[in-house]
Amino acid sequence: MAERFTKSMARNIYLGGSTFFVLLFLVLTFDTQSRAMPERDNRDQLTEQVVRGKHVWENNNCVGCHSLMGEGAYFAPELANVFDRRGGADSEVFKAYMKGWMNAMPTNVPGRRQMPQFNLTDQEIEDLASFLEWTSKIDDNGWPPNIEG
């Protein structure tokens, strides 16, 4: 192979191959973002409150313990479907549940994993609940397999 397969052929495979796949990736990204996603992420329901909830989620580094749509840490439960699991898919029930849960933290049960007390206001908890509710409705190809996440 040493004579027939030259270094410049190898370089051309690298340059040609990577250019082709970068361009293909850009085309697919354009298609995903412009055509497919608006139908799948219910962005029409992306309210001010949901946006504020995302900031509450980020500012408190929730993803440092929990996962959201399977990404994050695996130390605490998956939350993309917590609206269905804990709220019975009802906004008011879920908000009430969230307030009770967040305010009861930490449980201080010895040896058990602890969730910190974040001292969120009622408004912030409602925002967070809206964000998680919106997230639960994204078309994610039917993941996770069951309600336990």
Added chain:
Amino acid sequence: MKYESQRVAMPYFIFALILFAGQIVFGLVMGLQYVVGDFLFPEIPFNVARMVHTNLLIVWLLFGFMGATYYLVPEEAQTELYSPLLAWVLFWVFAVAGTLTILGYLFVDYATLADITMNKLLPTMGREFLEQPTITKIGIALVVVGFLFNIMMTALKGRKTVVNIVLITGLIGLAVLWMFAFYNPSNLTTDKYFWWFVVHLWVEGVWELIMAAILAYVLIKITGVDREVIEKWLYIIIAMALITGIIGTGHHFFWIGPPEYWLWLGSVFSALEPLPFFMMVLFAFTMINRRKRNHPNKAAMLWAMGTAVMAFLGAGVWGFLHTLAPINYYTHGTQLTAAHGHMAFYGAYVMIVLTIISYAMPIMRGRPYGNSNTAQVVEMWGFWLMTISMVFITLFLTGAGILQIWLQRIPESGEALSFMATQDNIALFYWARMIAGCFFMAGLVVYFGSFCIKGQASFDEEVRSATIEDA
């Protein structure tokens, strides 16, 4: 060491190793929190330990890559570094900013950190691996730009080798893709989609270019095999890495909102992702078999072979295990992901940095043919302890993951165990992982111990002449 300015690599390597030790300490803290949930609570909650663990990993690898670059680019280009002063200034900027960020994680709660760093102005915080305050992110961007400027000015004025070109292409890609760290749309699916532009395209794209270039450089040096042969391999390996890895991003798009065509695109291309790693194994072993000299630095050769094998196992095999969409549906976001992540990062990136350190550090310390035999033996003990421990960490996490899937994911709703009940059931695996983690720490201590042993490798005339002449 041919060029005096290569020596700026030294502080980068030393600081990288210090951060590595910190990373392992926090890894042990987390490992214990998995089984003793309230360990160090509320002083160091899990999310803080995890940020420190993962951010230290990223930062120390970047220090390692920079050190490697400062060491090998001048020698490849056959010229002194453009500005050693700039390299020193950037070292201190990066080291101080990195340390302050970690201290911020540890001593201020995250919401306060977001507040005092004015995250509101440009919110980028609170996303996995990109937890750094925006101001730190800007700092990283500036350091990388200054670093790239220095390196490119050096490469441009000297010999343009394939190793240099590939390495610099990788570093430019790293800088460009980092820009997506600043894009945080309020639509979560879009946020996640472009978040992977940094995370996946770094780890399974441009970092592989950097890794392959460093490996090629070390193999040229220790085997004496003709540069033409090694460069041809290098091109083919990185071609495969990008051809499979770019569309392979699709395996992260299965369950976060993007359309269904990603299910099969992601499955097919990521099933091919082990190929470049397999070629790296063939490459390393073929070059070492064909070696034209017996370089006295046996430890560096062991690290080079180990990198290829462990990267193939961790990134290749353990990645492939759960990359097909129907399997990933059950494994996504379980301990199986953690198992793969641990071995892939150790095998590919930790070990390549330790490889170049093993080769370059003795030279910078005035031991052109490597450390003394005793030091090398101790270093190899460190190699085996850390590597075998990592194999066990991976196996125990894999066991934990399979059991987790069995109890929590496979049964129907109503019959499946809850997340926390499942965690209680797999505690034994977490304890076993914790023990393996302690052995890893012991390996790291042994490895550090090898730096304290005096003396240098003995050499015969044959080796000496072969090593002195440039490969």
